[in-house]
Amino acid sequence: MIVNYTEQGWEIITQRAHGLLAAQIAMQWRKKDRPERWTETLIAIADHDDAQTELEADDLLTTQGGPVDFSMKKFEAEHCQRLHNFSVSKSRYIALLTSVHMSFLHKGEGETKPGVRSFLAEQEKLQKQWMKELGITQKEIDHAYGLMEWCDAFSLLLAQHEVQPENRTIEVSRGPDDKQYKLMRKDNGTLTIKPWPFEDVSFTLSLESRTLATLKFKSNDQFKKELAGAQVTEKIWRLEK
Numbered sequence: 152m153i154v155n156y157t158e159q160g161w162e163i164i165t166q167r168a169h170g171l172l173a174a175q176i177a178m179q180w181r182k183k184d185r186p187e188r189w190t191e192t193l194i195a196i197a198d199h200d201d202a203q204t205e206l207e208a209d210d211l212l213t214t215q216g217g218p219v220d221f222s223m224k225k226f227e228a229e230h231c232q233r234l235h236n237f238s239v240s241k242s243r244y245i246a247l248l249t250s251v252h253m254s255f256l257h258k259g260e261g262e263t264k265p266g267v268r269s270f271l272a273e274q275e276k277l278q279k280q281w282m283k284e285l286g287i288t289q290k291e292i293d294h295a296y297g298l299m300e301w302c303d304a305f306s307l308l309l310a311q312h313e314v315q316p317e318n319r320t321i322e323v324s325r326g327p328d329d330k331q332y333k334l335m336r337k338d339n340g341t342l343t344i345k346p347w348p349f350e351d352v353s354f355t356l357s358l359e360s361r362t363l364a365t366l367k368f369k370s371n372d373q374f375k376k377e378l379a380g381a382q383v384t385e386k387i388w389r390l391e392k
């Protein structure tokens with residue numbers, strides 16, 4: 152989950168909500184540069200964090216009793232295997248993109264941790280197998296994953312309140328076309344991306360979150376109960392060229 156500390160308490164955004172926002176962003180990408188397997192690409196982007204279900208997890212709190220932000224977590228074999236199983240059950244292409252994403256996230260740990268290294272080595276074998284079976288080139292998968300990673304990064308910037316004030320820009324990521332895209336807020340309050348990579352000249356994005364007034368929780372069960380009962384707030388952003 153994504154955790155933001157606000158004046159009202161802990162703002163919680165589930166991993167699945169973040170994935171849905173990433174897919175909303177991808178849906179706006181210019182048509183001429185979309186991957187050929189467009190529907191599967193969108194599903195892979197939306198589902199790239201679907202193995203993380205907060206109301207079913209048991210590792211939600213820090214030692215101080217606060218909610219654990221996703222950035223505090225490291226490689227978890229059970230979680231990664233579950234994500235692998237979910238994606239394989241949909242399609243090899245979705246599994247391929249998901250596998251590349253896991254390699255991207257955990258390659259640093261793989262250099263020092265044998266368990267991570269062996270998992271990633273197996274994933275790399277599967278990636279080559281799926282690419283051969285699907286007739287997909289490395290260039291094509293690099294392009295599709297580049298879009299997935301870019302939408303993931305953009306979604307996180309919005310979810311983590313990283314939009315800068317006073318017309319200052321913040322880098323999103325290098326896109327699938329290897330361009331550096333920057334995000335900024337206009338004087339009228341709308342957001343824009345430079346250069347503009349989307350099909351339409353304006354559109355809206357939305358994200359659901361929950362805010363918990365309790366700052367320290369005694370147990371995972373208490374946290375999950377309060378999260379399940381919290382009021383849902385929908386954030387909406389308007390983007391314009």
